[in-house]
Amino acid sequence: MKFDQEGNVTTFEKKKTELCQELSLQARDLRFQHSTSLTARNNCIIIRMESLKAIVTPEHLSVLDFRGLGLERWLVLDLAPQLASHTHSLPFEFRALEAILQHKVNTLQARLNDVEPSILDTLESLVDPKILSADRSKLHILLQNSKSLSELETDVKVFKDSLLKILDEDEIIEELCLTKWTDPRVFEESSLGIDHAEEMELLLENYYMQAEELGNKARELRGLIDDSESVIFINLDSHRNVMMRLNLQLTMGSFSLTLFGLIGVAFGMNLTSSFEEDPRVFWLVTGFMFLGSGMIWRRLLSFLGRHLEPSIPSLPSLPNITFLNDKTHVICNTRSVTNCHSSCL
């Protein structure tokens, strides 16, 4: 345990019971059951802010169980000078309370500052419309940060609630002005024209509003995460639709090729077709296969175009089909196929 008098730092160890006797507190008051609490008891202010447990009396501030919590640095370097400075003409407990609340708000702010750029960066890279699939490691980071953010939100809320509970009851604020009750002489001296209770209210209100600002920022950040998730979904869906259309166009092409390739397969059969000897038929059939595939594909593509933009009154660009005589029966066939196709969709 440690003991801080107005500027001087003393460290010593004491049993809880001795401490209780010294300050005439009950053992129960030092149990620190809640993670965040701020109560006035018997001319002491007992504070717990997560890992920081402190007792403020009009003359000194005791910090309990401070080891191994990363607080030493702050205690030694920042707290002592802050307590020693006499910028306010206000008594000691105001300075102590301000230092502790400031430390709490700074901690919360630091946690938000930790989380915020990480979230913004991750979202920035996830929302990037160029990427096809979300980077999973980024998603993991986002999930971690989102969890930290909701823990931070809870802590800010708990901190705000504990301040609000005090602000709502004027008697508690009065009780917090220790000097007023213990040291009337100092009180009268220091309170020339200053109402201690009002000053205390202002001090607490100040930190309440700082916490509120933190809460607002956290809520905005959460809103941004939600919006970004929607945008990520729309992005992924859009990519998928584009790929699906490409896929569909290629499937159309493959279908056309397969359809007309069937002609080639037919002529490839070891069956007599009576055209075997005519040298021109080879080029005719080959040309027909390629041209027919291309044409059917074009029809299907334009059909797809019309289908996906149904509201534009579009003249279907009917290809001028002029065929040689000896293939008309096949044409009729394919035409009926596509007709039935379009009729049954």
Next chain:
Amino acid sequence: MKFDQEGNVTTFEKKKTELCQELSLQARDLRFQHSTSLTARNNCIIIRMESLKAIVTPEHLSVLDFRGLGLERWLVLDLAPQLASHTHSLPFEFRALEAILQHKVNTLQARLNDVEPSILDTLESLVDPKILSADRSKLHILLQNSKSLSELETDVKVFKDSLLKILDEDEIIEELCLTKWTDPRVFEESSLGIDHAEEMELLLENYYMQAEELGNKARELRGLIDDSESVIFINLDSHRNVMMRLNLQLTMGSFSLTLFGLIGVAFGMNLTSSFEEDPRVFWLVTGFMFLGSGMIWRRLLSFLGRHLEPSIPSLPSLPNITFLNDKTHVICNTRSVTNCHSSCL
């Protein structure tokens, strides 16, 4: 720093400490820790609205640190005349407060006006059912605007809260009526039949309601964004389903062609099938390949149609199949295939 007396503008520079002494304020009161605050101290009203910091006394209005913030134009052109005009018979601090609050509401309104058409335009074009994939640059704009909107919502909320805090406590309203306390003569003169505190309450309430309207508009806009996102998702999904059905129909066609193409491949093998010399067999098999593919495809398409609309009792349009004699065994085959196919799905 700048100094505005009832209509006349004076600019000069002063240290903060001098200012404090002059107005007998404490240094702490001029720290402007919160982005939006409105407090009465020692017959001064100290206001901060984001970048605008001002001190109102019964005789003059001082604007602090106004340079480089885009406020000069407003200060010179609008503020001076507004303060000089004597439309109300109310004292100076009312006019000053009204001018500053009006400026704040105007700023918020301007931000909403900035964001609103951009959001509406972006949504309009994103919701367009004709487009297959969402334009990513539009999504980016939407995300930016959505972020601006939530910042605006926070600012409106903070502004409303700071006004509400004053409206809830009658003493603060009383304190804001500076003339009442400093200049009883002017007070009595001006307050013929007018209760200053009530007028102040009306003034603040007026701006509170304007902020509330802004908040309502922003919330509606957010609701519209959410609804539009749902519609965008339904649109994209619908497109995908349509494309998938087309794809499925083509896959069915390809399957049919491949199935019957196998016959052609079989006859194309360099193996003796004893049909090689019959010239009619070529046409028979070719015709069977094309007809069979078409038929199977048609059956599959009608099957798909029934499958996707299961509740409509539809007579399956059985195709009139009239075949040549020597292929009946194959026909039976395919018929049983498709029958069992349709029965088992």
Next chain:
Amino acid sequence: MKFDQEGNVTTFEKKKTELCQELSLQARDLRFQHSTSLTARNNCIIIRMESLKAIVTPEHLSVLDFRGLGLERWLVLDLAPQLASHTHSLPFEFRALEAILQHKVNTLQARLNDVEPSILDTLESLVDPKILSADRSKLHILLQNSKSLSELETDVKVFKDSLLKILDEDEIIEELCLTKWTDPRVFEESSLGIDHAEEMELLLENYYMQAEELGNKARELRGLIDDSESVIFINLDSHRNVMMRLNLQLTMGSFSLTLFGLIGVAFGMNLTSSFEEDPRVFWLVTGFMFLGSGMIWRRLLSFLGRHLEPSIPSLPSLPNITFLNDKTHVICNTRSVTNCHSSCL
């Protein structure tokens, strides 16, 4: 401008300033800055309900700027008789206030009645499980209605808030009972056993509850839209899954056919395979191609069936394939294929 005395209608034009002087109001009171307001000033009730601006005095009701707003019909046909009727024994201002509030609630109700069937119809047709893709024009209608609905919700909320603000402060209710203050004789006469302020409170409360019911209905409608959107998404996703399974089954078929078609292609090569002269080999290979395809397809389908229902411990029903020598096996094969097809779906 228009002037309504107890039943008689008079229309005339007046400047705002004259009106102010006549009623000894301040110019500011007639600015009607907020879309919905209800205030008592100097024995007048000044009301604005969106487009309707009115001033109620104990003797008459003046409606301002009524032209071109679609209000004429209501003013002439409904308002005059309503004001003239003496069903209550209550003074004039009660009747006037009731008429205006009733008109407001009717307007809101009419807007809800406008929007509600349209939304229900659109949802009904969008939720229809038979449709494969959402009708985009319906989605557009839904979006429009959803926007109208949220505007309506805001208006109901604003109306409720302005009534609630009055109901919360008894002095304002007292002020609204104009006759009590201006005409003590009429007051005493009319108030035999009736407390004016209480009647006023009942009247306002009545409309507050009507507005609350409207708000409840609107919220239910919004909930219905959200639920329906979820159902639409599930529907579209289900359709997609069904189509994807069909697609996968056909892809399996195509794969099998391609795999065994490769045998045919191999034998189609202009390479000597030493089987060229054996007539039975043609039928053997052809049969093997079709049988093999069918079998592989069957295996794949049953694999798919097992894969999609992983929790059912299923013995893979290995088909006992025993074949005849010639062509009957093709029939059996395809038949068994389709059987297995039906069993595994």
Next chain:
Amino acid sequence: MKFDQEGNVTTFEKKKTELCQELSLQARDLRFQHSTSLTARNNCIIIRMESLKAIVTPEHLSVLDFRGLGLERWLVLDLAPQLASHTHSLPFEFRALEAILQHKVNTLQARLNDVEPSILDTLESLVDPKILSADRSKLHILLQNSKSLSELETDVKVFKDSLLKILDEDEIIEELCLTKWTDPRVFEESSLGIDHAEEMELLLENYYMQAEELGNKARELRGLIDDSESVIFINLDSHRNVMMRLNLQLTMGSFSLTLFGLIGVAFGMNLTSSFEEDPRVFWLVTGFMFLGSGMIWRRLLSFLGRHLEPSIPSLPSLPNITFLNDKTHVICNTRSVTNCHSSCL
């Protein structure tokens, strides 16, 4: 209309005006404008609970317009005995009020009991992970139930609000204790040690808490629906991903077969390749086609496996490719293809 005296049931018809005169109520009081209301007027309690309209006096309970609403059964069988029983030593109006509120809560509870198992069943079957596509009829049922649930939530909320409004104002509770005001003798007799107003408060509070429990259950149910919808979506998406992977694997197979089938097609051309006479070449090329397809497929599958599980450091199982000399140029080709493939992904 009907008339119930302490246990005896009398039915008769009366005009509204007669009823008003009899009970010295105003016509307005019997308009029953709101779906749920509970007011005390002139020593009567006027109650409307949806379809049930009743007037309670210290001596009797009148139920109005009870025909055709499914209430007869309850009125005759349950209400009369309940009113007649003297378990409480409390006056009649307590019993009447308790009977009516109990009936209301029972109705709400019955509606919840109706909806709850249906929702749970539907969700149970929709969440079933084995099903591939959501059953649309189930979705329809879910939508209907969800609508009923939100109506029920609104009714519970309205009921709670109307009770809460009474509980918040002690005067209304006093007014509801009719006997206290009308029958001081009975009052004094019955109130030995019992405070009527307190009893009334307890009675109302009791039903308020029952309504609250109903509201909690309804909210839990809504939460369950939301969670289940998420699970349904994840299920459908998972199924789709599994099918898509299968599809992709088969597409890989088809691609491999097509690639190496091209070799067969090439050798099938009626062009001289100088290999025509070598009998071993047939087996070499055929074997190469099948082996090559299989190998490429394997490579693609392992590539897919690596691609989908990128974080596992996996040694790519390089197939031992040992090729014959005269095909190396094709190998190089396919190798470069797959290289470029993997590089461009």
Next chain:
Amino acid sequence: MKFDQEGNVTTFEKKKTELCQELSLQARDLRFQHSTSLTARNNCIIIRMESLKAIVTPEHLSVLDFRGLGLERWLVLDLAPQLASHTHSLPFEFRALEAILQHKVNTLQARLNDVEPSILDTLESLVDPKILSADRSKLHILLQNSKSLSELETDVKVFKDSLLKILDEDEIIEELCLTKWTDPRVFEESSLGIDHAEEMELLLENYYMQAEELGNKARELRGLIDDSESVIFINLDSHRNVMMRLNLQLTMGSFSLTLFGLIGVAFGMNLTSSFEEDPRVFWLVTGFMFLGSGMIWRRLLSFLGRHLEPSIPSLPSLPNITFLNDKTHVICNTRSVTNCHSSCL
């Protein structure tokens, strides 16, 4: 039933009516209608916490209907010593109340501890980016836990509300201090410097805050579930997009192969093409088929790459196409095909 005096445990059975007479309670007070209630009646505190029903008097604590509820163990082992210990100098009812509330909070905490690791584990494994499809059994567990969590949230809320109702009314707190009213001697003795009501308030507040912490944890957990669901969806969508791109790339390959395979099919026809005798043509056409396929595929892949990353200004890596003379017409054809392809997308 059971009877616990200050440390000693007595079990006996009693009728409810006898109990009522003994404690001079009304039968109604022992109905325990609500799942959670805490009321003071006639110098008894009647408590129900779900399955635990207890009556506290200044001298003893009776637990009712305790059998078969899993409470025996707690009653015998923990409750008796807790009641017997005299750590507080506070009267018996404080110890009894503290024991029961502590038991309730412990039960809630135990339920949260049950649910929390299960949810975290399930989410951990579901969010894992490596898995392609969500494990459905895990989803089922998640759904169950989510249901337990919302039931827990409701219970915590009900518990908090019942404590808050007492904390809000000072008279109820006074009533809860039984000793103050029944045993003034003990009261005076024990209350040296201690205000009983204040102690009671502190005691209740302590448990209220513990319940609040539980509620906060549950809410964080729910938020985590929601966030994780979003991440799961993005993961599944990403996987799908990756697979779809692979599929598209393979479809492109298949298309290219089919396109150029058509040349092979054409040459495979039993038609005279005049090239039959030239041995070089075989290699030329075969090479052209493979090279052409590869090239077209490469073009399509680079087209896809450009399409999916539209914002990068990329020089399309035009492949140096140098063809032999006699195939240019086919090239033109395919080029026009791909041109039209790119133009119509």
